[in-house]
Every structure is written in structure tokens, then in C-alpha cells.
Amino acid sequence: MIAELGQFLLILAFLVALLQSGLIFLGLRTGDTAVFGFARAGAIAQFVLVGAAFACLTWLFAVSDFSVLVVADNSHSEKPFIYKLTGVWGNHEGSMLLWCLMLTGYTGVLAWTANGIAPRLITLTFAVQSMITAAFTAFLLFTSNPFARLWPAPADGNDLNPLLQDPGLASHPPMLYAGYVGFSITFSFAVAALIEGRADARWARIVRPWALAAWTFLTIGILLGASWAYFELGWGGWWAWDPVENASLMPWLAGTAFIHSLRVMEKRDTLKAWTILLALMAFPLSLVGTFLVRSVIITSVHAFAVYPERGVFILAILAVVVGGALALYGWRANCLKPTGVFSEISRESSLVVNNLVLAAACALVFFGTFYPLFVTTVSDETLTIGAPFYNATFNPLVGTLLILVPISGMLAWKRAKPGPLLRQLAPAAIAMLAAGIIAFALADHDRLAGAMGTALAVWIAVGLLIDLKSRLKLFDIPLAASLARARNLPLGIWGMIVAHFGVGILVLAITGVSAWKTESRSFMQPGDSLTMGQYEIVLEGVSRVDRDNFIAEEGLFHVYYGERDLGSLAAERRFYPVRGMSTTESAVQGSALRDVYITIGEPVATRGWPVHVYIYPLAFWLWVGGAIISLGGALSIADRGRRSLLSRKPAAEQVQVAE
């Protein structure tokens, strides 16, 4: 019953989306104003229908209705309830439905909040969104139907991949999707602007919160993914430059460039064609991220051979979305005439450099991911492009760009005077040099990389503090007055400073984790100890633990630092009988300065358990830095929330008061 209802809801959503994308264009042509109301009604209808379909699927998972194919394939009656629910998106069909839910969700929220936006622009945006929704609901219905039935039904299901039975991973895809899909809104706005042949500060202001929201979600999603890799996979790292990770990085880089150039467009009415181009690229890169890399081309050619219709469908969507948008761009981009001008030394120029480098970095990751396929296509050669390549190219490229972080925010718009700025930043430069020299002297390996990373992080942090000090006139005026200035400082500025500060912290953490890590490995029997510098790790015992749906072998460790007792921790190796898979749970004893990270392997007769111990200095700050960056994004969104586009009247009044 519920399955059939969900099926119908999904079909109806598809048809509403299809109908809307056609009717809106017709309506705009005839000029009938009813089309504006219709566009909003349709957007809300799509959201409600897909939302209800998603609720149906969730219900089916909750009650373990194995007459539904995806439930039978991906759930099990004895699985913990919470993982039954997260199992909804732990498979291809369900995750696609989640994707569609997010897509229509964004459209629905846009419909809800669209009051201040020029009607033609917003209506065109809905038309483009509906086209995307129609394409993806069609993909769902005709190639990956989540409500397909399994008849006769099996008595029990096939379980969910045990790797997905983890709270971090359960929240990782929705966050990532919220980011990916968020760029559909900016994409649709960009297409609408091109059709209108006009984009100005109004457009940028409308789009900015959406761009920031998508970017913030994507940041959090990538962060959750990295922490999942760090804590669950047990290979002792958080970023491996594998295609799946690269796929999420590409839209993030494009999105980062976009939110920066959007600022220029809003403030100065220039770089318009470029900003629109970035908006057009971020969403397709997200699509590449979810589909090409994860399921169709790179990971598994086999999968493509078994489901050619899915691959062809997705490629067709991509070709139409990107090809259509870029053709429109070629045709209309010249209508976007910039009006603002700026000199070579100005905030605009520094953001141009920012965009240039980020675009190059994005292209670098793109080609790094797809170049092997390209080489195989044109010749018989095969290549591998792995972490060492990115370390040698991406890191210096982006590292150099980050030098600009504190400078950029302090440069004046339009035309800046470099002299006073350099004098202001002198303390930061001195701090940077000092930090680099100290790091170089103290480290016992990877000295140069460590020193450069530390110097960069200190430069960013101190530079930002100087920026903040000058904005608040801290110590130049009474403290109370500075605090008042802090309150009056727009949240957008706070967001920028906070996010950039997070970047500094992240740089420091990455430096610590990659340049100064140490590791040791050894066979251990209960009672054995392992010494790493000042640390002593004792294996106290190994025990077998039977849980609901897995069996674990748990190694109990005790960590000492010199004389100090740092407490005990447990590393596990889990076996999931139903899927016949094993996974690892690393044990992490964290502190602000370093993580002690332990994994335990399969025992070897007579020699004991293989134990790997890593010491990761500053690993904790990876998550803090990432969280601060996301917080910066959230603050900037809140800026727009406070002075909503609706509140035109008070704004006008204030202007008059000022006069």
C-alpha cells in the first residue's frame, strides 16, 4: 500500500516538474502574469510530492517491508532501527530519491522566500529547476525505481553494507548532497539571468545566500567524509586524493571561487560574465561528483556494462545541462556588460587572482581524475595519478594563493594604497618568519614542508587579527567603543574573517598531521608494550565481543606519556556475518596537541596481533578548522537573513536619515 502510494507520488512529481518546465516558458511568452503564481505553486507541489514519496520509502524501511526490492536488498529485520532509517539513502535508488528530495526542497524553500525577487527572474529560475527535477525524477522512475517490488518477498533482507552502519557516514551523504544540490539553485539563477540577458547587484544579492548555503553544506559534508575516513577506515589518514574525494573537492573549489567573485559582482558590478560562468560550472561538477565518479565510469566499468541505461541517462542529462547552459552562455554572455572599473591594486584584483588560482586548482583536480581515462582512450598507455602528483602540484598552487587571504580582506575596493597596508601587515610578516624558523629548528623530519606550513598558518592568523583590530579600532579608541563597532560590523564581514581564520587553523593542522606524523607497527601479545618517543602503548588484552549484527575482536590498549597515564582505549576489528565483510574501528586518544591513533589487525599464529600506532600532531584542529570555516559560511548567510530583501522600507528610511 505505502509502496504503491510512494510510486504514484513520484510519478506525479515527475509529471508536475515536466509540465512546469514547459508551461512557464509558454506563459512568459504570452506575458500572462498568472505564470508567476503558477511557477511557485508548482515548485511547492513538487516538494510536497517528493517529500511524501521519501516519507513512504522511509516508512517501508522502518517496517522492513521486504516486498520492496531496495528494502530487501539493503536492510535486515534485525538491524538497529536507526540504521534501518539511514539505510534509506545507503543504496543507489534511495540516495537518488534523497537527491531529488533535496532538489525539490531547495526549490520549495526558494518558492517560500521569493517575495522580493523580480518575477520574471524567479519564474525562469523555477522553470530551470523544474527541468532538472524532471530529468532526475525520470532517471529515478525509469532506471532506478526505488518502489520496484520483489514478488515473492523474501523472509528477510540482505543487510546494509556494514561500512554504512556508522553515525558519521549516515550523516555524510545528506550533507554532501545538500551541498551538491544547493548549486542547482545558483545554476538555475544563472541560466535565468542569461535568458533575461541581465545580471546586476540585485542578482548577486539574491544568489549569495544560496551559494553560501550550498558551499557551507558541502564544506561540512567533505569534513564529515574526511573524519569518517580517519576514524573508520583505519588506514591512518583523512584525505587520499582518490576519485571519490576529488569529486567532492571539484565543486567545492568552483563554489569557493564563485562566492568570492559573487562578492565582486554585488559590490562593484563587474566580473559578471565570469561569475555567471562559475555558477554554471559548480552544479555540473557536482553531478560529475555524484554520478560519473561514484557509479558509472571511474570506479567501475563493470557497473556501466551491467546498467548501461543508467550511465547513458546520466550522461545525457549532463550533456544537455552543461551543453545547453554553455551554449546559452556563448550566446548571451556579452549582454552582461560590467559597469564598475578597478585598478591593478584593489580588492577586486586580489579576488581575480583568487578566482584564477581556484579555477586552475579545480581544473588540476579534474584532469588528475580523468586524465588516465583520457590517455587510455587515445593510446594503449595506462597512467596512475595519485597523491604524490597532487602533493607536488595542488599543494604549492593553493598554498601560494593562501598568502593572499589576509591581504585581500584589507585591500580597499576599486583602488587600494599598498604602502599603508604593507606597514600594517609588517607584524604578521615578522610573526610568520619567526614561526617558520622555530618550526624548522624544532622538527626532526620534513623540516621544510613543516616550516612553510606553520609560517603560512601564522601569517594568515596574525594578518586576520590585524585586520580585525583595524576594523574595530581596537586599542585606538575606548574598549566599549570597539565593542560597539564589533556589534555593528556586518555579519558578512565576521563570516569572512571567521572562515579565513578557520583556513589558517586548517593549514596548521594539515601541516602537523602530514609533516610531523610518526608511526610504528609491531606484533603484540597481551601484556606487550610498544615505545614511540615519549609514548608507551601497552596491549592489555584482546577480547571477543558479540553485538547484534557483528562480531568484534577488541584490543584494549593503555597509553602512557613518560610517567603520565593517558588512559585506556579500545580498537576493534569487526566482522559482519550476513555480508561476510570485515571493517576496522581505530582507537583514537585525542588531545589538542596530538592524537594517538591505534588500529589492530588479524592475529598471526604465535606472533600475536599486528598493531599500528600513529601519532598525529594537531589532528584535532583539522575538525576545528573545518568547523570554523563552516561557521564562517553560516555567519555570512545569517547576514542576509537579518536584512531580508523584503525590508525595503526601513532601508530607504535610513538612507533618507543619512542624507
Added chain:
Amino acid sequence: MIWILIALIASLTLVLLVAPFLRRTQEKRADGLGAFASQLEELNRDRAMEMISADEARTAEAEIKRRWLNASDQGDVENEETISRSFRTIGVTVCAAAVMAAVVIYLQIGNAHLIGAQPPQMAEVPEDVQGVLNELEALSASLIENPQNPEGWYVLGQAYMAMGRYGEAAIAFNNVIDQVEPTAGLFSSLGRAYVFMENGILGPPAREAFIRALELDPADVMARFFLAEARLQDGDEARAIQEWQALMESLPEGSEARVMVETRLEILETENR
């Protein structure tokens, strides 16, 4: 019941979509020009906080005002109320048609006839399902203790197959094969367990099992059926069809196996269409 709900959902959606076409006047619409006012406001605040010099502020103000002016020139056309009869008629008609089309598509891909039906397999399971499950658990536990029990493993394998726990079924069948002189049927069951486990993909273990089954009994239906499927997955469709047809002709009219092969060929045909 389902049809009532479908009718309800369909009509509610229709009402929501059609409502804007029936309304005569539209709500007051914005032109978004407030953005410029609020930019001026920001500018004044920056000036008040001495974030920018008076000179910069002056030129910035001039620029914002010019953009405001340009934007307001372009925006005038939009606020006029226009009504197009034909568009409204088309709109209402197309909306209604779309909702009807949803019902039609549902009839095509939905399974309304399954509502309320008992899944056939459920009926075969005795009422006390839990009891059976417990028995199986006990059986598997005792087999782990005393693995030399081919009959026990075989029963367990069959049960796991029925329950959809294919990985465990494969383990059980492997144990039987290790303990008795294997037969084609055993290998063929093992092969099916592997195929089902891989969701229909014929990996090396499944292929091996079916090949062994054929070695023992060249006429084994399941092995021949799935090895033909393997051909198809290797991309040799012509050969697969040929093998299926040969298999089909060797089977008695109307038998379950023959129907299975026929269905498979039909599916292939529809996929190719």
C-alpha cells in the same frame, strides 16, 4: 483504498496547480530594487564607522545610484498586469492532462494489484516464523560445533536461499560439496547462491560452480541457463540467445523451467527494443 488516495492526491495537486490560473489579480510583485537601497544603507554605515574614506564613499554612492537608475529603467515593463485567455485555458488543460498521465504511467509501472495480497512465499512459512528462525539458528550453531553433517548443511543452505541470505547459503553448500561426492544439483545450487549474492552478476565463483555442475551432468538446466546468462554478461548476446533457445527446446512444453527461459528471452527482447 489506494485508488481513493490516488484520486485525492491527484485532485489536490490539480487544485494547487490550477488555482493561479483562476485568480484574476495577482499579488503585488517586487522588482528587487530594494537591493540598491540596502547597498546605500551599507555604504552609509561604512562611512559612519569610518571604514572607508569620504572620497571613496562619494564615488561608491554615485555608482550605486547609477546602477539603481539603470535597473529602474529596465524594470518598468514588468509590473503591468496582463491576462492571456488562451494561455490560461491551455494551462488548466495541460495540468489536468498531466495528472491523468500520472495515473496512466502508474498503471504501467505500479503494482496496485499487489496491495493486500499475501506474498506467496510468506504463506509457505509456518505461522510461528520466529520458531522456524530459532530452529535454523540452532541448526547452524550445532553445525558449527559438528560440521560433519552434509544433510544438515544442505537443509541450512536451502533455508538460507529461501530467506535471501545467499552468502551463508553459499558457505553451507560449499560444506556439503566438501563432505559428499558432489552432484550437479549441488554445484548448481551453489552457483545460484553466488549469483544471487552478487545480485545477478556471474562472477568467477558462480561460473566455476556451474561449469562443475555441467561437467557432472551436461543437461543440468540451471547451469545451462546461467552459463548462457554469463555469455550475455560477457557481451556475446547471439551466443546467449542460441544457448537459451537450445535449452528451451530440450524442456517439456509448459514446464516451470521452460517458462523461466522463455521469460528470460522475452525480457531480453523488450530490453533490446
Added chain:
Amino acid sequence: MTRFQTFIISLIAALVITMPVLAAPGPDETLEDPQLEARAMELYGQLRCVVCQSQAIGYSDAPLAGDMRFVVRERLLAGDSDAEVLDYMQDRYGDYVLMMPPLQANTIFLWALPFLLLLVGGAIAFAYVRRQSAQMETAFSAEEDAQIEALMREEGRE
């Protein structure tokens, strides 16, 4: 939905994730000399495990990856330089065994790409900034001034 389709349709999990591996190399693969060991660890990260697609042998517990690590240690003990070890593997397995593609005819584009982009993009951007910064903004005419005044008053009344 036929019986056959039901099991033929299946999942490509949209979330295919690299399989978890226990951190390789194993404890019994340590070289006595800490300096050699550090070089070995570095080299493990530079060589691709040929059976596990894009994963370095340092992070794979596939048996073949273990054999390859063994060869790395053997070459190091024989006194090879890092470059010689990489050459040794490249001779046997080809370019793809290197995690960092060598600079050669078919990778020149890949390596040159970032520089090329920065160069071309930088040139375009620089030319653009120069050209547009040369034109100074014109003054605000009195007529325009009056128009904007009117517009703002209208906004305020609303």
C-alpha cells in the same frame, strides 16, 4: 516484475567507498636501518598496487602489494637509490605503477596544465584589468541626480 528481473536488478551503491584496509605494511616488514625504513615508507606511497586500482602499495593489504613492498626493500638493501627503485618497478610494470605520472610526451599536457591555465588566464585577466581600469568613470549629471532623488523619495514613501 518477473522473478528473473528481481534479482538481476541490483544496487550499484551510489556510495561505493574504497574498501577498508588494515594499515599495511605489516609489522614484519620493517627494515632495521631507520633511514632505509623511512625511504621505504616513502617509496610505498609512490608505487601503485597493481591489483587494487588507484591505491598505493603502502596502503593495501593485497598479497601482491606485499610482494611489491618486499621487492622495494630488497632493492633498497641492494643499495639502489629511490629513483632506481622506481625505475626498476617502472621497467616491469610500466608507467602506471608510479603514483606520480612521469613527465613525458603523454603527460606533458597534464603537468603543463596548471601553468598553462595560470599563464593564459593570468594574461587575459591582466589585460582585462589594465584595459578597464584605464577608463575613468564619468561624472554624475545633474539630470541623473534629480532622477535618482525622485526614485529614492518614491521608495521611502512606499
Added chain:
Amino acid sequence: MRLLAFLPLALFAAMAIYFAMGLREDPSVLPSQLVDEALPDFDLPPIEGYQLGLSDDDLHGEVSLVNYFGSWCPPCLIEHPMLMQISRSGVVPIYGIDWKDEPGAGARWLERHGNPYVRIGDDQSGRLAIEFGLTGAPETFVVDREGRVRYRHIGIITEEDWEETLRPLVLDLQSQ
């Protein structure tokens, strides 16, 4: 400037064509370095229960196939009947290398399924496999009279592979 706006579209079109081509390629197929190179020097002991081992000298003077296998490897079992058939046909001698097998396991496996090999070397450590650039089992190398590798076949040899690729190549090499 006008044309510049079409640049992204042109780049995308080029990329789309490349993807369309790329779809037909399997990036997991790896090329071989050994083709047209001399065999590595080696001298493998026999597997348990057999007298004759295998060294590169054994492969000089006659066109031959060298087949890497293992009793633990299911695809090898699938390939086995084909190897038996080739061996019976007498077209070309097949030399076997037993890869990373437990002592005795290879011999038992051959006893059960038949022995198509003229001589078998035991590569228990897997060290020689790396010299061959092996990426898995089974893999088969076609070696010419001078002991040079002329072709490498990855994976199972099907009847089609034999008839359409390997056999013509072997006959061609033999006639030279």
C-alpha cells in the same frame, strides 16, 4: 570577446567526445612492459611431487606459452579445460608457473584436473611474478624461439582468444 564566450562550450564539446570514447575503454586493463623484451633470468624449483623445475633456458629454441596459475585461483580453474585442450592439440608446449601456492597444493590441483604443462616452476614467494609484471592469475605469455615475450594475455583464455589471437600468433612465430 564575442568568440571568447563560446570557449567554454568548445571545451565542453571536446570533453564530451572524449567521454563518449572513454566509455568503451576499460581503465582496469593494464598494458605490459615485457612485450618484445627478453624473458627475465630465472631458475625455479619444481613444485612438490614433480621432478622438473623451470628456468628461462628451457624456453629457448621453441615457441611456447608460459602460464601463471595457482590452485587458489578460481578463474584458473575455469581456464583449465582450455589449457588441457591446447596441450592435447600439440600445437604449442605450455609451461606452467605455480604462483604463491602452499607446498603440495599445486600438485594436488593438477592431479584432480589434469596437467597440461610440460614443466612447472614453483614461484612460491611471488618474487618472479614481479619480474613478469604480473597483475593476477591466470596470465599467459607467448614466448618466441629467441626467448622473447611476444604477447601477454591477461585473464582466462577463452576458446575465442585461442582461435582468433593466440593460435594464429603461435603458428606465425613457428613459421618464421
